Amino acid sequence: RCDGYDFNELKNELSLFIVDYSSATELERLTNTDIERLKKAVIQFYENACDHRFLQGIDESHDGYEMAQFIYDKRAQIRTLKILIVTNKQLSLKVKEVKDTEHQLPINITYDVWDLTRFYQLATSKGHSEDIEIDLTDLGQAIPALPASQIDSISSYLCVIQGNTLADLYERFGAKLLESNVRSFLQFRANINKGIRKTIQTAPEKFFSYNNGITATADEVTFDDQNHIVGFKNLQIVNGGQTTVALYQTRLTNKADLGQIRVQMKLNLIEDKEQQDEVVAAISRFANSQNKINDSDFFSNHPFHRRFEEQSKRIWSPAKAGELKQSKWFYERARGSYLNAQANLTTAQKKAYQTEHPKNQMITKTDLAKLHLIFDGRPYDAVKGAEIAFRNFSEYVVKIWTDQEQAFNDEYFKQCVAQLITLQTVKDSVYANKSFLGNTKAIVSAYTVALFVELVNEDFLELDYARIWNEQSLADGVRSELVKLSVYIYNYLDIQALNLNMALLSYAKSQKAYTAVKEDCLAKYQVSDVVKRQMKKRFSQEEKVKEGKREQKIDNELELMTHLINLGATKWADIVGQSQQNGWLTPTELKLVQQVPRYMAGQLTQTPNLKQLQKIEALLMNLEDHDYYVFENA
Numbered sequence: 254r255c256d257g258y259d260f261n262e263l264k265n266e267l268s269l270f271i272v273d274y275s276s277a278t279e280l281e282r283l284t285n286t287d288i289e290r291l292k293k294a295v296i297q298f299y300e301n302a303c304d305h306r307f308l309q310g311i312d313e314s315h316d317g318y319e320m321a322q323f324i325y326d327k328r329a330q331i332r333t334l335k336i337l338i339v340t341n342k343q344l345s346l347k348v349k350e351v352k353d354t355e356h357q358l359p360i361n362i363t364y365d366v367w368d369l370t371r372f373y374q375l376a377t378s379k380g381h382s383e384d385i386e387i388d389l390t391d392l393g394q395a396i397p398a399l400p401a402s403q404i405d406s407i408s409s410y411l412c413v414i415q416g417n418t419l420a421d422l423y424e425r426f427g428a429k430l431l432e433s434n435v436r437s438f439l440q441f442r443a444n445i446n447k448g449i450r451k452t453i454q455t456a457p458e459k460f461f462s463y464n465n466g467i468t469a470t471a472d473e474v475t476f477d478d479q480n481h482i483v484g485f486k487n488l489q490i491v492n493g494g495q496t497t498v499a500l501y502q503t504r505l506t507n508k509a510d511l512g513q514i515r516v517q518m519k520l521n522l523i524e525d526k527e528q529q530d531e532v533v534a535a536i537s538r539f540a541n542s543q544n545k546i547n548d549s550d551f552f553s554n555h556p557f558h559r560r561f562e563e564q565s566k567r568i569w570s571p572a573k574a575g576e577l578k579q580s581k582w583f584y585e586r587a588r589g590s591y592l593n594a595q596a597n598l599t600t601a602q603k604k605a606y607q608t609e610h611p612k613n614q615m616i617t618k619t620d621l622a623k624l625h626l627i628f629d630g631r632p633y634d635a636v637k638g639a640e641i642a643f644r645n646f647s648e649y650v651v652k653i654w655t656d657q658e659q660a661f662n663d664e665y666f667k668q669c670v671a672q673l674i675t676l677q678t679v680k681d682s683v684y685a686n687k688s689f690l691g692n693t694k695a696i697v698s699a700y701t702v703a704l705f706v707e708l709v710n711e712d713f714l715e716l717d718y719a720r721i722w723n724e725q726s727l728a729d730g731v732r733s734e735l736v737k738l739s740v741y742i743y744n745y746l747d748i749q750a751l752n753l754n755m756a757l758l759s760y761a762k763s764q765k766a767y768t769a770v771k772e773d774c775l776a777k778y779q780v781s782d783v784v785k786r787q788m789k790k791r792f793s794q795e796e797k798v799k800e801g802k803r804e805q806k807i808d809n810e811l812e813l814m815t816h817l818i819n820l821g822a823t824k825w826a827d828i829v830g831q832s833q834q835n836g837w838l839t840p841t842e843l844k845l846v847q848q849v850p851r852y853m854a855g856q857l858t859q860t861p862n863l864k865q866l867q868k869i870e871a872l873l874m875n876l877e878d879h880d881y882y883v884f885e886n887a
Contacts, residue, residue, distance in 0.1 A: 255298040258320050261597050265332040269295050273340040280821050283342040283368055292354045295336045303328045333361045344368040385429055387485040394418040395481035406525035416514025420501040431494045449499040457513040466517030467493025474522055557650045562586040564666040573725045582670050583610040585617050622646035624672045628706060632699035633767045671721035676702050678727050682736045689743055696761040701739040707771055708780050714788035734784045741778060745770050813866045817849050825850040837879055842872055
């Protein structure tokens with residue numbers, strides 16, 4: 254039996270899924286016996302699918318026929334079978350690991366279990382991935398390490414890692430190893446990556462001499478009795494992702510022998526988890542780089558970008574007029590990630606991926622930076638270069654995030670998309686206008702949007718971002734007004750630059766130029782009443798932030814209440830009973846805590862508010878002082 258499949262062309266890895274669903278009202282446990290039964294069912298299905306007689310014996314209308322046919326067709330390519338058990342049960346505490354099952358298949362088999370607890374941890378991890386546990390003894394390749402320094406909460410080691418070990422680690426854990434890397438793999442288009450591949454193929458013995466090596470971080474490291482590293486917890490390659498993937502891909506696609514290759518690794522053990530993002534960003538900035546790293550890359554680990562990326566993966570944009578399918582806006586937090594997401598896909602899968610994530614709906618970090626400056630009335634800074642724009646934007650984000658991070662909610666994401674649609678619409682018309690000089694079109698586009706915002710702002714109006722988002726386009730009247738305004742602005746800038754004997758491009762990059770054209774537009778240019786009626790009333794920034802905080806508060810309440818409810822009725826009965834029997838809680842505290850189980854039983858119609866929920870959670874955590882652990886396995 255098998256319920257789903259996926260095939261990684263790059264790794265020649267087949268993933269087979271089996272679902273163990275329980276309709277019981279009480280949370281059930283997934284035992285070792287259950288796991289063994291499910292594993293054997295999948296292995297049996299795989300063995301059957303590799304036999305042509307099995308295919309001949311089932312009807313093409315059978316649910317499993319397509320999957321069995323796919324496995325049969327790919328059987329010669331498959332190097333690894335990954336069995337994934339998905340369940341709404343909770344993994345039994347007695348299950349410490351998933352043991353190998355005896356089989357006669359000529360391939361490697363790995364196992365993974367996704368239980369209810371694991372899904373919950375993923376959903377509530379705020380963008381942080383689950384822990385990566387690496388046991389190098391499985392690979393038979395310990396890593397020699399020399400202690401280099403111990404400063405504050407960072408212990409550093411100099412290591413030499415075999416090329417095959419690095420490739421094996423990437424084969425097993427893939428992009429999980431590069432989540433803290435400021436870029437994804439930039440394919441083999443960059444000259445340095447091509448150089449890495451050439452060295453691997455023509456002079457592997459010189460790889461250590463030619464290559465800068467990798468810089469990595471980890472939460473924990475395990476040593477053997479010879480001070481060789483035999484295990485990692487949460488290994489992250491923060492610099493050297495290009496080297497890592499190049500070794501793996503060249504071995505796979507070009508059958509390169511990595512036996513002679515050794516790679517220098519600078520390993521940093523970070524003990525202070527609260528400063529981890531900051532430390533990783535600093536290590537990335539100061540480590541030797543092989544490809545050019547921009548300032549915008551270093552800031553990609555800020556929680557703002559993680560949240561914006563999460564929103565881009567989760568939020569579907571409405572279908573455009575005349576189209577049936579919805580799509581998503583892809584936020585490229587790490588440079589190259591849009592192409593990397595498609596690297597392992599078949600032609601059909603790439604087509605489906607690009608339908609869901611069209612290339613013209615990709616947002617970069619510098620796109621966001623320019624949007625911020627343009628809509629903030631500083632188009633002259635937006636056109637001075639991507640890195641200058643990004644520095645301004647990063648300062649803004651850090652300041653606002655510290656005090657008002659709730660403002661960066663789903664509505665903020667949709668507003669940014671609406672702003673990008675507006676700017677792109679203007680650029681399309683400006684770049685199509687042959688009367689504008691080529692090197693001035695980006696400036697005219699930025700000025701047009703910024704000044705339109707200023708003009709409608711005079712009447713306490715603003716663009717209707719919700720409407721733009723819902724329609725995924727600008728209304729015809731607004732588009733026409735922006736085209737008209739762009740011509741007005743170009744002519745004004747052209748005349749002023751000529752009078753000053755300056756190039757229009759140089760003139761427009763000054764705040765003085767923007768101030769002059771702004772004053773002229775406000776005095777002489779009139780936005781049509783028809784267009785004004787398509788705007789919406791402008792709310793103050795304070796009102797917008799207040800609304801954002803209200804929405805985030807609702808999200809926090811829902812998340813915390815769900816967490817408490819997931820403890821289950823049995824656990825809550827034990828919590829209340831033990832607290833009463835042992836006097837762990839005062840009568841007032843006990844009454845507060847009982848609001849959750851009473852709501853679950855239908856005795857209360859209203860949930861506790863956020864402050865009450867936080868107090869309840871704190872009281873439950875304080876029970877640990879009595880050696881009673883509420884959240885140990887929740």
